[in-house]
Amino acid sequence: MHGYAGKMLFVDLTHGILTEKPLPEKLARLFLGGYGIGARILYDMMPPGADPLGPESVLGFVTGPCTGTKAFFGSRYTLVHKSPVTGGWNDANSGGYFGPEIKKAGYDAVFVSGMAAKPVYLLIRDGRAEIRDASHLWGKDTKETWRLLQEELKQPKLRVVAIGPAGEKMSLLSCPINDGHRAPGRGGGGAVMGAKMLKAVAVYGTGEITVADPQKVTEINKKIAANLKKNPGAHAFGQMGTGGGTGASALSGDTPVKNWAGVGIRDIGPEKAELLGSANLDKYKLKKYACYNCPLGCGAEYKVTDGRWPLEQTERPEYETAGAFGALLLNTEEDVVLKCNDICNRYGLDTISTGGTIAWAMECYENGVLTREELDGIDLTWGNGEAIAALTQKIADQEGCGAVLAHGSAYAAQKWGKGSEYLQVASGIELPMHDPRLGPGLARTYQYDPTPGRHVKGGIGLPQVFGAFPDKYDFSNTGEMDVAATAAQEVENCAGLCTFMIQSGIPDAKEQYLAAVTGWTFTREDSYETGLRILNMRHAFNLREGLKPADFTLSPRAAGKPPLAEGPLAGVEIDTEQLAKNFFLKVEWDLATGKPSPESLQRLGGLDDVIKDLYSV
Amino acid sequence: MKVTLKAFGLASFYLREKLESIELPAGATIADLLEAVTIKDTDRDLSLLSAAKFFVNGKSAGRDTVLHDGDEIIFLLHLAGG
Numbered sequence: 001m002h003g004y005a006g007k008m009l010f011v012d013l014t015h016g017i018l019t020e021k022p023l024p025e026k027l028a029r030l031f032l033g034g035y036g037i038g039a040r041i042l043y044d045m046m047p048p049g050a051d052p053l054g055p056e057s058v059l060g061f062v063t064g065p066c067t068g069t070k071a072f073f074g075s076r077y078t079l080v081h082k083s084p085v086t087g088g089w090n091d092a093n094s095g096g097y098f099g100p101e102i103k104k105a106g107y108d109a110v111f112v113s114g115m116a117a118k119p120v121y122l123l124i125r126d127g128r129a130e131i132r133d134a135s136h137l138w139g140k141d142t143k144e145t146w147r148l149l150q151e152e153l154k155q156p157k158l159r160v161v162a163i164g165p166a167g168e169k170m171s172l173l174s175c176p177i178n179d180g181h182r183a184p185g186r187g188g189g190g191a192v193m194g195a196k197m198l199k200a201v202a203v204y205g206t207g208e209i210t211v212a213d214p215q216k217v218t219e220i221n222k223k224i225a226a227n228l229k230k231n232p233g234a235h236a237f238g239q240m241g242t243g244g245g246t247g248a249s250a251l252s253g254d255t256p257v258k259n260w261a262g263v264g265i266r267d268i269g270p271e272k273a274e275l276l277g278s279a280n281l282d283k284y285k286l287k288k289y290a291c292y293n294c295p296l297g298c299g300a301e302y303k304v305t306d307g308r309w310p311l312e313q314t315e316r317p318e319y320e321t322a323g324a325f326g327a328l329l330l331n332t333e334e335d336v337v338l339k340c341n342d343i344c345n346r347y348g349l350d351t352i353s354t355g356g357t358i359a360w361a362m363e364c365y366e367n368g369v370l371t372r373e374e375l376d377g378i379d380l381t382w383g384n385g386e387a388i389a390a391l392t393q394k395i396a397d398q399e400g401c402g403a404v405l406a407h408g409s410a411y412a413a414q415k416w417g418k419g420s421e422y423l424q425v426a427s428g429i430e431l432p433m434h435d436p437r438l439g440p441g442l443a444r445t446y447q448y449d450p451t452p453g454r455h456v457k458g459g460i461g462l463p464q465v466f467g468a469f470p471d472k473y474d475f476s477n478t479g480e481m482d483v484a485a486t487a488a489q490e491v492e493n494c495a496g497l498c499t500f501m502i503q504s505g506i507p508d509a510k511e512q513y514l515a516a517v518t519g520w521t522f523t524r525e526d527s528y529e530t531g532l533r534i535l536n537m538r539h540a541f542n543l544r545e546g547l548k549p550a551d552f553t554l555s556p557r558a559a560g561k562p563p564l565a566e567g568p569l570a571g572v573e574i575d576t577e578q579l580a581k582n583f584f585l586k587v588e589w590d591l592a593t594g595k596p597s598p599e600s601l602q603r604l605g606g607l608d609d610v611i612k613d614l615y616s617v
Numbered sequence: 618m619k620v621t622l623k624a625f626g627l628a629s630f631y632l633r634e635k636l637e638s639i640e641l642p643a644g645a646t647i648a649d650l651l652e653a654v655t656i657k658d659t660d661r662d663l664s665l666l667s668a669a670k671f672f673v674n675g676k677s678a679g680r681d682t683v684l685h686d687g688d689e690i691i692f693l694l695h696l697a698g699g
């Protein structure tokens with residue numbers, strides 16, 4: 001099978017058993033890779049109602065057919081598991097070099113079940129896998145863990161995904177970090193690893209993934225390279241990274257400001273907006289960083305020699321991080337963003353949810369819901385950089401109030417019994433840094449995607465943010481485009497491709513790559529069906545958990561309820577019900593029960609057991 | 618008349634030079650301003666510009682907004698992504 005390593009590895013940590021299984025071609029064809037294969041396997045392996053932090057929970061690292069091939073942007077793997085934050089399905093993808101390395105080492109996916117009795121790591125070297133003691137690594141940060149493993153295994157090319165202290169202590173904001181700074185950040189994957197006492201997965205491989213039509217792949221690459229040259233967006237991306245537009249986003253209404261209640265042009269203003277993001281930070285740039293085989297390279301390594309927090313080695317914060325620790329907190333002190341980004345990367349924390357949690361605490365503090373005493377003496381006023389950095393450190397260490405805030409804003413509101421009116425979450429997870437009031441389709445995506453609260457889950461929202469759509473506030477008839485754009489994103493994600501390939505200027509680049517890599521025909525219709533199948537698979541996982549559409553919630557502010565009185569988004573109120581209705585109708589999900597029609601599942605195929613689970617009494 | 622211009626995000630990649638103060642004929646609109654300051658380079662994809670957003674003196678504005686002496690214009694274009 002071209003494009004695949006052809007094997008999956010199953011690791012039972014409770015019994016210390018490792019099993020290798022061939023990757024069935026049918027599974028690959030139907031569910032492609034990433035969370036497509038991930039959702040299919042976890043649906044089979046996990047019983048409904050399993051505790052995400054218990055022994056029945058299964059965690060997967062799943063690549064896609066384009067991962068690790070010569071196709072541009074094929075850098076991704078997806079972390080899949082049940083989320084301890086939302087209580088439902090979770091996937092989060094990450095670039096760097098770890099995903100490609102898994103395939104070079106001989107596997108398309110690694111699934112980990114059970115729980116180890118003491119800290120362990122999984123070592124995979126060219127098709128040989130073993131569980132090893134990680135006691136000496138417990139307590140170490142993600143970068144240190146990577147370095148120590150490289151040294152002890154005498155393998156400088158070893159690729160590692162590891163949790164830091166935050167994941168070890170099962171912080172619900174925690175995530176693993178691969179390659180020192182790339183993160184499948186969202187949904188509490190660090191806690192799942194921590195509960196399993198799985199400190200890290202270390203991989204080294206020398207294999208090569210064959211593709212069906214190497215010439216065609218080269219041809220597509222060349223076309224993309226030529227397009228990128230002409231595209232100022234790509235140019236800007238390569239030069240400034242995703243954070244280069246942070247100032248623009250804070251003013252336009254894209255980045256939420258002041259816990260989603262502020263207005264950038266009023267509360268931050270153009271002078272301060274100029275201080276936001278890479279525009280102001282790239283003076284620290286040492287060199288550019290690109291993920292595996294990426295022609296854009298949106299990352300950068302930094303060295304900070306001056307200021308309050310010198311950092312010998314750190315990274316350029318990407319847009320989401322710059323927003324979450326910047327405009328969201330009314331903070332324009334960029335050294336604070338750098339410091340918090342560094343803490344999050346080392347301790348293994350999701351920057352979006354950490355920033356979101358602090359924003360919630362700030363609004364609680366402003367309104368006297370949380371006192372200075374309760375915040376361990378921190379004067380958590382808007383934009384107070386020292387306070388933001390101090391609280392981030394407390395969250396990382398789970399010290400004082402940080403022990404509660406380390407589990408996110410929704411958890412803290414419940415634990416402390418107050419402040420729920422200031423939560424900005426979707427199904428309990430903090431919202432990302434693109435505002436539905438600017439791209440209304442995001443409201444549907446954030447609320448009803450089977451992995452709620454994500455900006456990389458397709459739909460019409462992001463195009464509305466970035467493009468010119470004069471009719472975007474007309475909420476009728478969005479279903480067809482919304483579903484099509486969602487299905488397309490499913491395929492892109494599960495192929496193992498980075499979402500920034502949108503810069504390539506070739507709308508069907510993913511289908512072209514998939515056909516050339518696998519040798520299968522892959523028309524846009526195939527793509528649509530595959531995407532829908534994957535979407536339904538994730539959705540089915542949630543339905544089996546007992547989740548209904550009414551359980552999927554979105555904090556009202558993000559939908560303009562009430563609308564902002566000032567600024568470019570003044571007066572915008574989103575008819576979330578209509579958007580949901582349009583989507584559900586088109587995708588053939590029942591609005592009350594969420595159940596997909598049996599006909600649609602039948603048509604898509606590969607979901608017979610789902611039909612049985614949903615419809616047999 | 619003289620107006621000042623601040624470009625954000627991708628917008629700065631469309632400016633011919635880093636201009637802060639621009640001389641325009643009376644009655645000029647934002648569209649005229651853009652015509653005067655942005656690149657005409659046919660080798661670059663100019664279609665992205667259609668999504669540009671504008672503020673004049675802190676208030677949202679459009680391409681047909683008429684400018685006045687001393688106006689401060691913000692011209693911004695997101696970087697698609699994040």
Ligand code: SF4
Nearest residue numbers: 291294297298498500
């Ligand atoms: S665009 Fe950025 S995140 Fe995507 S593959 Fe390239 S370097 Fe990685």
